[in-house]
Amino acid sequence: MNSFLAKRLGQTVLSVWGVITIVFVILQLSGDPTLLMVPEGATQEEIDILRRQLGFDRPMIVQYGDYLWKLARLDMGVSLVQNIPVIDIIAPRVGYTLYLAFAALLVAFGIGLPVGIYIGVFRHSALARALTAVVLVGQSMPTFWSGILLIMVFAVSWEILPSSGAEDPSSIILPAITLGALSMATVARITRTAIIEELGKEYVRASKARGLSFAAVIRRHVMRNASIPLITIAALELSNLLAGAVIVETVFAWPGLGLLAIQSIEARDFPVVQVLVLLGSVVYIGLNLLADILYSVVDPRIKLQGGRP
Amino acid sequence: MSGASLLPRRRAPLLRQVLRACEARRMWPLYLIFVTFTLLALFAPWIAPYPPAEQDLFARLKPPGTAGSEGIYWLGTDELGRDLLSRIIHGARVSMMVASLSVVVSLVTGTAIGLAAGYFRGPLEVVLMRLVDIILSIPAILLAIIAVAVLGPGLQNLVIVLGFTRWPRYARVAYGQTLGIANTPYVAAARFIGLPWWRILLRHVLPNIIAPLIVVATLEFGLMIIWEAGLSFLGLGVQPPLPSWGAILSTGRNYMGSAWWIATLTGACLFLLVLSVNMIGDFLRDRFDPHSIRR
Numbered sequence: 001m002n003s004f005l006a007k008r009l010g011q012t013v014l015s016v017w018g019v020i021t022i023v024f025v026i027l028q029l030s031g032d033p034t035l036l037m038v039p040e041g042a043t044q045e046e047i048d049i050l051r052r053q054l055g056f057d058r059p060m061i062v063q064y065g066d067y068l069w070k071l072a073r074l075d076m077g078v079s080l081v082q083n084i085p086v087i088d089i090i091a092p093r094v095g096y097t098l099y100l101a102f103a104a105l106l107v108a109f110g111i112g113l114p115v116g117i118y119i120g121v122f123r124h125s126a127l128a129r130a131l132t133a134v135v136l137v138g139q140s141m142p143t144f145w146s147g148i149l150l151i152m153v154f155a156v157s158w159e160i161l162p163s164s165g166a167e168d169p170s171s172i173i174l175p176a177i178t179l180g181a182l183s184m185a186t187v188a189r190i191t192r193t194a195i196i197e198e199l200g201k202e203y204v205r206a207s208k209a210r211g212l213s214f215a216a217v218i219r220r221h222v223m224r225n226a227s228i229p230l231i232t233i234a235a236l237e238l239s240n241l242l243a244g245a246v247i248v249e250t251v252f253a254w255p256g257l258g259l260l261a262i263q264s265i266e267a268r269d270f271p272v273v274q275v276l277v278l279l280g281s282v283v284y285i286g287l288n289l290l291a292d293i294l295y296s297v298v299d300p301r302i303k304l305q306g307g308r309p
Numbered sequence: 310m311s312g313a314s315l316l317p318r319r320r321a322p323l324l325r326q327v328l329r330a331c332e333a334r335r336m337w338p339l340y341l342i343f344v345t346f347t348l349l350a351l352f353a354p355w356i357a358p359y360p361p362a363e364q365d366l367f368a369r370l371k372p373p374g375t376a377g378s379e380g381i382y383w384l385g386t387d388e389l390g391r392d393l394l395s396r397i398i399h400g401a402r403v404s405m406m407v408a409s410l411s412v413v414v415s416l417v418t419g420t421a422i423g424l425a426a427g428y429f430r431g432p433l434e435v436v437l438m439r440l441v442d443i444i445l446s447i448p449a450i451l452l453a454i455i456a457v458a459v460l461g462p463g464l465q466n467l468v469i470v471l472g473f474t475r476w477p478r479y480a481r482v483a484y485g486q487t488l489g490i491a492n493t494p495y496v497a498a499a500r501f502i503g504l505p506w507w508r509i510l511l512r513h514v515l516p517n518i519i520a521p522l523i524v525v526a527t528l529e530f531g532l533m534i535i536w537e538a539g540l541s542f543l544g545l546g547v548q549p550p551l552p553s554w555g556a557i558l559s560t561g562r563n564y565m566g567s568a569w570w571i572a573t574l575t576g577a578c579l580f581l582l583v584l585s586v587n588m589i590g591d592f593l594r595d596r597f598d599p600h601s602i603r604r
Contacts, residue, residue, distance in 0.1 A: 011442065011446075014439065014442075014443065015442065015443050015446040015447070018440075018443030018444070018446075018447070019443070019446075019447050022443075022444075022447070022452070023455060026455055026456050026459050027459060029459060029460065030459040030460065036459065136584075136588075137584070139587075140531075140580060140583050140584040140587055141580055142535050142538060142539065142576070142579060142580070142583070144538070144539060144542045144555070144558055144559075144562075144576075145558060145572070145576030145577075145579060145580060148558065148561065148562055148565060148572045148573075148576065149572075149573065149576070151565055152565050152569055152572075152573070156565050156566045163565075239448070240448075242448075243448040243450050243451060244450075246450060246451075246454065246543070247539055247542065247543065250542070250543060251562065261454065262543055262544070265454070265458045265544075265545070266544070270458075273454075273455060273458055274455070276451075277451045277452075277454065277455045280448055280451045281447045281448060281451055281452075284446070284447070284448045284451075285446050285447075288446060
């Protein structure tokens with residue numbers, strides 16, 4: 001245990017508490033949180049009963065304490081629409097979102113890494129310039145447009161891949177490409193920067209002087225050093241992919257947590273929405289912490305002193 | 310000149326800096342795209358051939374170029390027989406209005422908080438910058454989703470939510486820059502001759518930290534356009550009858566087989582606008598990189 005890690009852990013705890021509090025404040029901002037929790041068309045009497053049941057008639061500080069206490073015991077509440085514990089609604093969906101996020105990460109690294117290496121090593125060639133432009137375009141395409149375009153080409157016109165759902169094993173292909181495209185650009189850009197930086201260092205010239213072939217220098221030395229930032233990026237990008245899944249899952253009707261969040265908002269099932277936002281935020285914060293720890297573990301030169309650059 | 314170091318480094322006025330940055334010839338196509346969309350947005354009611362909500366149920370899902378009762382549907386019609394071109398033009402207006410308003414809200418809030426934290430220091434600094442850390446550590450899209458879901462969708466709430474979610478970006482930049490400026494001799498001098506704090510901040514600190522903030526604002530503008538469209542796509546943004554690119558894309562998704570033009574063309578406009586804004590932002594960042602600005 002050292003001071004950097006301790007400080008970082010403290011920050012993480014603070015962030016988690018901050019998220020929980022912000023969600024609580026937002027729910028209060030609506031004026032009367034009871035109104036968010038009642039089914040449509042409830043009478044005033046029913047609302048009053050529910051208010052007492054949910055404890056919204058108590059002083060705010062008591063409610064806040066109760067809310068924290070429930071979360072601490074992992075008591076996630078009960079869905080208003082389906083009347084079963086929120087956890088039972090969320091649990092079967094987790095796998096789908098994780099599957100999608102990891103498949104997208106695979107796409108991002110599978111394409112982004114070779115492209116990044118190429119445009120880093122041969123940065124003045126015409127192909128490298130063309131690829132750089134493609135990467136930039138990929139980054140600026142909103143997923144809810146690129147996803148629709150992919151469906152139109154591969155599912156509607158050519159009919160070779162399913163357009164939505166998750167019944168067929170090949171259903172994952174289009175959502176994974178759509179979601180992965182964003183991270184692919186980041187991976188390619190960071191690989192390129194890392195490679196260019198390493199290529200400018202003395203040891204590259206020394207290795208060449210030793211008579212190593214250029215390919216061997218790249219493979220044995222440059223790639224190994226350039227991979228350090230990439231490991232961190234993997235954790236960071238996974239957290240971005242999980243957040244981006246909300247839109248991609250809606251486009252492809254992929255039955256994960258993102259689609260559940262949108263469906264729950266439409267059904268005004270607030271306990272579910274609340275838990276999903278809290279869960280998403282905590283995972284996001286956790287992955288960011290992991291990225292920082294990885295960064296210092298992977299590179300012994302850093303020795304857990306600073307954070308990410 | 311030993312006394313020169315006491316004075317603030319003279320820099321060209323901001324407007325001239327920006328103009329000089331605009332001279333690069335290769336950027337012109339991007340400016341053209343951006344200016345075109347801005348003009349479309351500003352003059353939408355006069356440019357659009359049809360009112361954006363006017364329905365013609367006899368002209369539903371017509372492909373681009375079909376002749377209608379009052380002229381040609383250049384980009385086709387949607388499922389209610391509304392002219393897609395007119396809806397895209399009015400959508401540009403909504404999109405740019407939401408994006409610019411939310412950028413202004415977060416720019417002003419973030420800059421004020423960053424200035425205060427960097428200039429006054431002490432417990433205020435700790436509390437404010439911790440808050441910045443916390444908000445930046447939450448996935449912003451989730452924060453926006455729950456806030457819109459609670460407050461209800463609509464243009465005004467969208468601006469409030471986007472503004473609130475994004476101010477920490479500016480606060481962090483303003484804070485870092487202010488820390489550097491607040492320690493310079495000329496700020497100390499201004500304090501010694503008894504200038505009030507607000508005057509020091511507005512006249513002597515703010516002009517020196519504004520360039521990097523404008524770079525952030527440009528990049529954020531592109532992001533806000535995507536977010537507005539994304540939230541509207543999810544049904545959490547601007548509500549009908551106001552046309553929004555995200556909402557049009559969401560309808561287009563239901564007519565992918567029968568009316569390709571709805572989603573394809575609307576998305577293409579969104580993409581072009583965002584691409585031009587992002588590239589202009591990147592270009593400005595290279596020019597005014599906060600690290601390269603001497604203090």
